[in-house]
Amino acid sequence: MTDLIEPGTPAPELSLRTEDDDVFTRDSLLGQTTVLVFYPFAFSPVCTDQLQVYEQVSDEFAKRGAKLYGVSTDATWSQKAFREKLGVAIPQLSDFEPKGATSRALGTYFEPGGMTNRAIVIFGPDAVVTWSYVADSPGDLPGANLILDALDAR
Amino acid sequence: MGDEPRPGDHVRGDRGEVVIVQADFTCPWCALAHARLSEWERERPLRRVFRHLALTAKHPRAVALACAAEAAARQGAFWAFHDAVYADQGRIDEPHLWALAQRLGLDLERFEADRRDPAVLAHVQGQTKEAVLAGAMTTPTFLRDGKPDQALYHELVRNREDAKTRSATERGSEGTRTL
Numbered sequence: 001m002t003d004l005i006e007p008g009t010p011a012p013e014l015s016l017r018t019e020d021d022d023v024f025t026r027d028s029l030l031g032q033t034t035v036l037v038f039y040p041f042a043f044s045p046v047c048t049d050q051l052q053v054y055e056q057v058s059d060e061f062a063k064r065g066a067k068l069y070g071v072s073t074d075a076t077w078s079q080k081a082f083r084e085k086l087g088v089a090i091p092q093l094s095d096f097e098p099k100g101a102t103s104r105a106l107g108t109y110f111e112p113g114g115m116t117n118r119a120i121v122i123f124g125p126d127a128v129v130t131w132s133y134v135a136d137s138p139g140d141l142p143g144a145n146l147i148l149d150a151l152d153a154r
Numbered sequence: 155m156g157d158e159p160r161p162g163d164h165v166r167g168d169r170g171e172v173v174i175v176q177a178d179f180t181c182p183w184c185a186l187a188h189a190r191l192s193e194w195e196r197e198r199p200l201r202r203v204f205r206h207l208a209l210t211a212k213h214p215r216a217v218a219l220a221c222a223a224e225a226a227a228r229q230g231a232f233w234a235f236h237d238a239v240y241a242d243q244g245r246i247d248e249p250h251l252w253a254l255a256q257r258l259g260l261d262l263e264r265f266e267a268d269r270r271d272p273a274v275l276a277h278v279q280g281q282t283k284e285a286v287l288a289g290a291m292t293t294p295t296f297l298r299d300g301k302p303d304q305a306l307y308h309e310l311v312r313n314r315e316d317a318k319t320r321s322a323t324e325r326g327s328e329g330t331r332t333l
Contacts, residue, residue, distance in 0.1 A: 143288075
């Protein structure tokens, strides 16, 4: 298992599938601050809480010029259904095939579980990592305040 | 500090430990925490403080009930409304609210107008946002020194529920033994 990508590291090549069947790549990071929120599984109860809470303060992320994405190894269709069930607008990115390739490159993949860890990676508009975090356990939900503090510290 | 009630808070009890609860009225964990805190109230001096953590996306009725509770508060019935809703989580739709307001002796017309007052909604949304910005990630969230207190959450909610689950599992694994 690779270590979590550290601040100051340029983004590696990424390949994540969007809901529109587009591909989110390293170039997609350029020009705006991007927050990738990795969660273990769509429809797991704990993940449900996390994205809905972040959605509640979406204006605070927008105010800081940051765009949030949810990332998991679920297929796009599952992620779309999950997002709709949650009633959130946060776009989803799928690391389904090859499974977990991007997550492995960023050090956010949890090998024994075959899933993404509960982790967050923030990229600046130059596609360089400004902050990264992985929870001690998948059940620990990083508060929105942690992300906002990291954005404010840039 | 940070654990003292503020103006505008709903406070029950005038002495003892202060427990600040950020909660919504449609969440089963909040109802469970309420039941446990009610036991504490009978056992020891306690000052309960309620603040709203009503997540729109999480529970469809959360904001509506929070506003209704504030409308009841304007007629001096916040805690009566609070206890009644947590005691009957299966009845939280509009007709149930009207029936509850009547049962509590509220002026129904005023209750209806107040719960749709934009100032009430702004208050509920403001407290919810404040809670999330302070790090709240689940309902209910308890505060200690102004920060989410997971230890109290586990003591009041999860440990109790986990113990119940363990107990049921153990009973199941031991066949027909009754306790």
